[in-house]
Amino acid sequence: MAKKRRGPTKGLVGGRYRPLTDDQVQRIHEAALSILERTGVQVEEPEALRLFEEAGAAVDRESSRVRIPRALVEDAVGWAPPRVLLAGRDPKWDLELEGVRVHIGTGGAALNVLDLETGQRRPAVLRDVVELARLVDALDNVHFYLVPVYPTDMGKDVVDINTYYAGLANTTKHVQAGIYTVEGIRDTVEMCEQIAGGAEALRERPIISFITCWLVSPLKLATDVTTLLIETCRQRIPVVLSAAPMAGSTAPVTLAGMLAQLTAEQLSGVVLAQLAQRGAPLLIGPIPATADMKTGRYLAGAAEFGLTNAAMAQIAQFYHLPIYNSAGMTDAKTPDVQAGFEKAASAVLAALAGSNFIHHAAGMLENMNMVAAEQFVIDNEILGMTMRVLQGVEVSDETLALDVIDEVGPGGHFLTSEHTIRHMRSEFYYPSRVVDRQGWEMWQQDGGRDAVERARDIAHDILAHHRPEPLDLAVESWIRERFELHV
Amino acid sequence: MADILEKIALNLYDGEAEEVAALVQKALDQGMAPDEVLSGGLIAGMDEVGKDFKAGDLFVPEVLVAARAMHAGMGVLRPLLAESGVPSTGKYIIGTVQGDLHDIGKNLVKMMLEGAGFETIDLGVDVRPDAFVDAVREHQPEVAGMSALLTTTMVQMKAIIEALEEAGLRSSVKIMVGGAPVTAAFAEEIGADAYAPDAASAVDVARDMAG
Numbered sequence: 001m002a003k004k005r006r007g008p009t010k011g012l013v014g015g016r017y018r019p020l021t022d023d024q025v026q027r028i029h030e031a032a033l034s035i036l037e038r039t040g041v042q043v044e045e046p047e048a049l050r051l052f053e054e055a056g057a058a059v060d061r062e063s064s065r066v067r068i069p070r071a072l073v074e075d076a077v078g079w080a081p082p083r084v085l086l087a088g089r090d091p092k093w094d095l096e097l098e099g100v101r102v103h104i105g106t107g108g109a110a111l112n113v114l115d116l117e118t119g120q121r122r123p124a125v126l127r128d129v130v131e132l133a134r135l136v137d138a139l140d141n142v143h144f145y146l147v148p149v150y151p152t153d154m155g156k157d158v159v160d161i162n163t164y165y166a167g168l169a170n171t172t173k174h175v176q177a178g179i180y181t182v183e184g185i186r187d188t189v190e191m192c193e194q195i196a197g198g199a200e201a202l203r204e205r206p207i208i209s210f211i212t213c214w215l216v217s218p219l220k221l222a223t224d225v226t227t228l229l230i231e232t233c234r235q236r237i238p239v240v241l242s243a244a245p246m247a248g249s250t251a252p253v254t255l256a257g258m259l260a261q262l263t264a265e266q267l268s269g270v271v272l273a274q275l276a277q278r279g280a281p282l283l284i285g286p287i288p289a290t291a292d293m294k295t296g297r298y299l300a301g302a303a304e305f306g307l308t309n310a311a312m313a314q315i316a317q318f319y320h321l322p323i324y325n326s327a328g329m330t331d332a333k334t335p336d337v338q339a340g341f342e343k344a345a346s347a348v349l350a351a352l353a354g355s356n357f358i359h360h361a362a363g364m365l366e367n368m369n370m371v372a373a374e375q376f377v378i379d380n381e382i383l384g385m386t387m388r389v390l391q392g393v394e395v396s397d398e399t400l401a402l403d404v405i406d407e408v409g410p411g412g413h414f415l416t417s418e419h420t421i422r423h424m425r426s427e428f429y430y431p432s433r434v435v436d437r438q439g440w441e442m443w444q445q446d447g448g449r450d451a452v453e454r455a456r457d458i459a460h461d462i463l464a465h466h467r468p469e470p471l472d473l474a475v476e477s478w479i480r481e482r483f484e485l486h487v
Numbered sequence: 488m489a490d491i492l493e494k495i496a497l498n499l500y501d502g503e504a505e506e507v508a509a510l511v512q513k514a515l516d517q518g519m520a521p522d523e524v525l526s527g528g529l530i531a532g533m534d535e536v537g538k539d540f541k542a543g544d545l546f547v548p549e550v551l552v553a554a555r556a557m558h559a560g561m562g563v564l565r566p567l568l569a570e571s572g573v574p575s576t577g578k579y580i581i582g583t584v585q586g587d588l589h590d591i592g593k594n595l596v597k598m599m600l601e602g603a604g605f606e607t608i609d610l611g612v613d614v615r616p617d618a619f620v621d622a623v624r625e626h627q628p629e630v631a632g633m634s635a636l637l638t639t640t641m642v643q644m645k646a647i648i649e650a651l652e653e654a655g656l657r658s659s660v661k662i663m664v665g666g667a668p669v670t671a672a673f674a675e676e677i678g679a680d681a682y683a684p685d686a687a688s689a690v691d692v693a694r695d696m697a698g
Contacts, residue, residue, distance in 0.1 A: 413591055416551045416598070421502075424546055441671060441684045 160184025502552025554602025
């Protein structure tokens with residue numbers, strides 16, 4: 001009997017949820033161009049200043065203000081590739097970012113871990129990068145491994161090579177992380193060239209990408225990270241232009257004003273990246289959020305979070321640029337009900353909007369401050385459901401099933417129809433045992449436990465048994481010879 | 488010889504009812520004993536189905552088509568088994584109680600029972616208490632199962648048990664109840680012998696009671 005099962009969910013097509021009208025997108029675009037021409041961005045990094053100046057931007061060196069003409073913005077948007085491949089060590093996990101194709105995964109970089117054994121919050125260490133990579137490798141609805149924690153047990157000089165190594169050695173999914181030094185970028189690229197089988201092989205199939213938080217909202221470039229951004233562009237490794245304003249504190253309180261400012265910020269980054277290296281593969285990385293007006297804190301689980309991240313996906317589609325944004329986040333401190341509903345709401349919205357690379361959507365708690373192994377397992381189900389929704393309803397002669405309906409007739413049943421057996425595995429999403437669908441009695445017989453407890457069991461199981469495909473032995477020993485690894 | 492039993496088991500697993508019936512006949516024609524065909528072919532196949540179902544690898548429809556194949560095989564075997572005095576798994580009457588027209592759950596249980604080798608008598612839906620009594624008197628089943636989906640009709644289960652008591656038949660038959668609103672506590676309260684929360688566990692419960 002044929003047992004057609006659902007395949008990997010990555011790369012499904014979104015774009016059906018459009019919170020902005022075309023006219024509103026156009027107005028935000030015009031507003032962003034106007035911000036860049038009138039207000040501009042603050043730039044102190046010397047190479048960036050030189051690049052902007054040479055390209056004809058209005059550079060006021062006294063105030064470090066760079067005003068960018070719209071023609072330059074339009075040129076740079078045209079130079080940036082509309083499609084970016086983020087490869088997996090296993091090609092099964094390749095992500096082709098373009099248009100409204102949707103991929104979802106983890107995000108970083110939390111400093112704390114809710115320890116699976118003790119249940120206590122503790123500082124994240126390099127060992128966590130290893131264990132979480134193994135966990136994510138086994139969770140099919142998490143499409144990539146963005147290193148979720150910053151290891152606090154090592155110096156900045158060796159953190160880049162160690163986090164990338166720990167990720168790549170323990171999952172065959174695409175690995176992305178923040179980077180912290182120019183040396184770190186060069187070491188990491190050198191290591192990945194070995195793994196990929198050469199310099200050009202790595203550029204053709206980049207198994208890693210870099211995140212640069214090069215801009216601090218509003219409109220101010222971070223000098224050190226801007227240097228890193230220019231370096232990554234020249235390495236021709238995909239790079240994310242990450243910026244995360246909060247409406248009400250680092251952007252206007254009105255969502256339209258925030259979206260316009262964030263669009264301007266992103267466009268300024270696209271210009272700089274393309275001036276540094278024409279055609280450099282990049283993802284714009286707008287992460288719109290809101291500030292809690294009662295405390296000033298960053299909010300990850302607000303209703304506006306899903307809404308505005310969906311809006312940014314529309315804006316990215318307008319420019320034909322791949323987008324990295326956020327969803328599936330929460331302000332909850334434990335994997336509780338608040339975590340569940342906040343995560344589900346924004347994940348569905350961002351995916352339906354056609355975001356290409358939705359990060360922060362697995363494992364994260366306490367906005368971006370903490371991860372928990374059981375939360376990755378729970379979020380894997382939220383993402384599985386989200387991707388099923390994205391898949392939509394297939395309407396064809398086969399799925400309309402008129403012959404089957406006629407054969408069964410009034411008062412019959414479809415349980416034993418060949419048609420049922422043919423489609424039942426692929427038509428529905430089947431969750432893992434983190435989801436309980438039994439009746440009360442059976443549930444009680446199984447110990448009457450809740451989803452969080454079941455998720456901890458699954459996490460324990462995976463960590464005890466799952467062995468990801470290792471790196472090639474010769475490459476592995478070359479890496480260990482060449483670099484100072486702490487794992 | 489063992490080859491044909493394995494073929495029966497495999498075809499049963501795949502729900503090929505006609506093929507199973509034909510293979511059972513062929514095995515008998517080759518001179519195999521009916522109880523050997525039953526245990527080495529049909530039950531061996533159904534055990535495999537049960538194992539994979541419990542593991543979550545097979546779904547309900549696959550169990551049902553396997554059960555249908557089991558039923559087809561049993562159709563050939565049952566007269567011969569009776570002749571040779573091999574005890575059957577049991578006789579089971581089943582119905583949805585008066586006032587209730589929902590039958591998908593009842594049918595599911597019935598098909599699962601047939602897959603386990605039970606001989607079932609289906610009274611259908613909207614079954615009056617006296618019809619239950621008549622059926623118990625006529626068929627003398629080991630077990631009688633009642634189903635209800637509505638909270639307004641589940642009270643009918645008690646009426647049926649009372650009718651069986653009045654007819655002096657209550658002690659001759661074990662009574663099982665089930666359906667979405669029914670609970671173990673309710674089963675006990677109305678004097679039923681057992682409750683099963685779903686179709687798969689209904690088979691286990693029925694086996695216990697018939698055995």
